[in-house]
Amino acid sequence: MASYKTLEFDVLVIGAGGAGLRAAIEASAAGAKVGVVSKSLLGKAHTVMAEGGVAASIGNVDDRDNWRVHFSDTMRGGQYLNNPRMAEIHAKEAPARVLELEAWGALFDRTKDGRILQRNFGGHKFPRLAHVGDRTGLEMIRTLQDHAIHKQIDFHMECTVVTLLKHDGRVTGAFGYYREHGQFVVIRANAIVLATGGIGKSFSITSNSWEYTADGHALAYRAGADLMDMEFVQFHPTGMVWPPSVRGILVTEGVRGEGGVLRNSQGKRFMFDDIPDLYKNQTAKDEEEGWRYVTGDKDANRPPELLTRDHVARCINREVKEGRGSPHGGVYLDIAWIKEKIPNAQEHIKKKLPSMYHQFKELAGVDITTEAMEVGPTCHYVMGGVRVDAETQMSTVPGLFAAGECAAGLHGANRLGGNSLSDLLVFGKRAGEHAAAFALGQTGPFPDANAQVADAAAWAEEPFARDQNGDNPFRVQHDLQAMMHAKVGIVRIDSEMREALDDLKSLGERSLAAPVSGNRDFNPGWHTAMDMRNMLTVAEAVTLAAVERQESRGAHFRDDFPAKDPEAAKFNIVLRQGSDGAMQVVRTPVVARTDEQDAVIKEMG
Amino acid sequence: MAKVNFKIWRGEKGDGGYKEYTTEVTEGMVVLDAVHQIQAETAPDLAVRWNCKAGKCGSCSAEINGKPRLMCMTRCSDLPLHEGVTIEPMQAFPHLRDLVTDVSFNYRAKKQIKPFKPRKPDAPDGTWRMSQVDVEKAQEFRKCIECYLCQNVCHVLREHAKHDEFIGPRLFVYSAALEMHPLDTEDRLKDLKDRDGIGYCNITKCCTTVCPEHITITDNAIIPLKERVVDAFYDPLAKLFRGLGKKKS
């Protein structure tokens, strides 16, 4: 059998983004022996890329804010498919989690009286996002990283998990490889926290990196856990569209929070044309009121540019489709116009949005303080993920926990900006705490896993044995992305999705035949060959769930069912592996709201 | 649109040489795009690190035509393409494979530095008050994306390989972020002087020049730290105060 190294922990955390680091810190504080693995180096996970901020109703800028408003904003944004208990826990605990970061060294921007400053963001009623310019994720991951390295946590960087090990129905470890030299590793643990992030690499225009190959989702699925809400893939309305090589790179919603407006090729602020009923009495009546809102007038309502992402993305799509787009197939996002309103606008923009300024200057040759940006929708986030218990974050498989983007429940049909970073902190902590408790409650030696390990090793080595056929894993990946984007993207229709299911079969065959060259040392071709299995599984989950939901809600829009269906508001869609190995699609009732939760939602109007 | 010749250094553990690849460069492409294109066309096993493709994660550091830069932020059109483009791994770290080097030194060195230790909270609810001007000083250093390009160009590491006695500009920036954090109460000056080798820095400013985050490493981080070290250890009065247990203000 192939040689491998063995590690043993109480709790293994897979992923070193915000959720993984927060979980590891908590599990370690609870007395567990903790190991963390990540595909990239420490500090490079997706969390580092987050820009706009972290949502928490601290109420520093507007003291009318509190957990009840945050809770009802989150539920409304998720179109009431959220797990209400998760939304409640999140809204209640986010302030403490953010303040705790400050005790660990984070330096957020300040209000005039020296407290944490909060900014406006789409779907949040009050200014709620604690931030550091437009590099909040960097501040957050660095704070957690620099805190965690002093906590006796064992970090294994550039180490990718490909399979979970199980015994008697519960998880007992994981099998993976070190990217550097391809050495295999078996990591025994009594509890595992998945914190692997998202799936965005399955689409061609995306703000997500090579890491987002849906590993945690697929690992959980293959281990027998339920996936939920996979039809809800968030397309962020504003990604760069030009030049082609930067297509998809994110333009933070903070631009709109600071007063940026969307215009079509006729110079019209088209977002005023279509305001959903759910938000009618929370939206500005005219441009003047919108501007008053972004400058902090508490009596004003938000401009329509700050409606939820799903809606803004579809409006942009419509403008482009109907021929009112910009030269490269987007629309204009203009922040430079604020010079009509405030003195020193150029300096103000550079100060509030420094990395956006550099990003456009250096990658597109556009000066955002004087010119409008061209933007269009980009795949950004997955609301769906591992179905977990609201209190503990444990999946349906004992000992297997999930937190952060790879878990489902908090965001329902659509995530509000800023609610991910807070999600990582709140549920990362909870997952760490409960994983530690679970692991420390187990006794006895680790059960034998030799057969599972041998299978996993053979599977991992197999790609080198394939015959040359002119194909390679990158091409298969590329074709999968293009296919998913075209057929299961922003606007969906039954016939195309059925084609997608056929295409996935043939892509699956190609991916099993695409040969790998070279050896096991830091070989991206080999890594991609292995990632393909996860991407294909999860692409199938997204497609099957999207076929099943015959309505349009949140991030899921069906051309053949453009309206919301009240019946479909009653269920979430769950995907699990059947005993025959095929993927089953099951409707499960949405977790019922308590009377108190209903009262809060009603009160907030 | 043009076919461009790329010379990429390939090999393992320092053994290897340049390999030439020709690929089509289209409008707006950055060097990392070209590397990916080469990977997809002809060299799937070409090792390279990257994540964000937007200058935010600091993964894709390399030497492009001899200059240390982020591959994702270097536009091909800014290079003399007709002469071809040379891409090599960073030189100051042990080589692993192709464009990937072993940067673990930076993680080890960081772990030695005493962590953040805040003063008691200012308000009964456990929070602090800080003014925007005061946080901005440390915020400049906290912009660091840990690309290690500054470490790569510093002669103390690159030519003199003093990795055991000198933590390098990145970690002076880290130390400065802690020392100039409005809430921090820890004292790292003795470590900076004795263990971290701040004295080796002779202010050549090469580090500042390459920093993609435009952090004024030498002027704003290293020189003030050097001054604090001098004040603490070579200024007799300050020394006396230290002896009496006075900490930095």
Ligand SMILES: Cc1cc2nc3c(=O)[nH]c(=O)nc-3n(C[C@H](O)[C@H](O)[C@H](O)COP(=O)(O)OP(=O)(O)OC[C@H]3O[C@@H](n4cnc5c(N)ncnc54)[C@H](O)[C@@H]3O)c2cc1C
């Ligand atoms: C450009 C951009 C801007 C954003 N801005 C905001 C914002 O302003 N506010 C907000 O709230 N959200 C924002 N988001 C979303 C948010 O950043 C992410 O959802 C969040 O950071 C995900 O964190 P995570 O901890 O779940 O996963 P990540 O930070 O992505 O970490 C995943 C970790 O898992 C590891 N991993 C994955 N698979 C494996 C495997 N098989 N084996 C081992 N390790 C593995 C990875 O290496 C990585 O360490 C933004 C996202 C992007 C892309």
Ligand code: SF4
């Ligand atoms: S200024 Fe100092 S730290 Fe920076 S490169 Fe020169 S010697 Fe190195």
Ligand code: SF4
């Ligand atoms: S200080 Fe600048 S050059 Fe050095 S690691 Fe940080 S970002 Fe890179």
Ligand code: FES
């Ligand atoms: S890929 Fe993140 S900095 Fe270049």
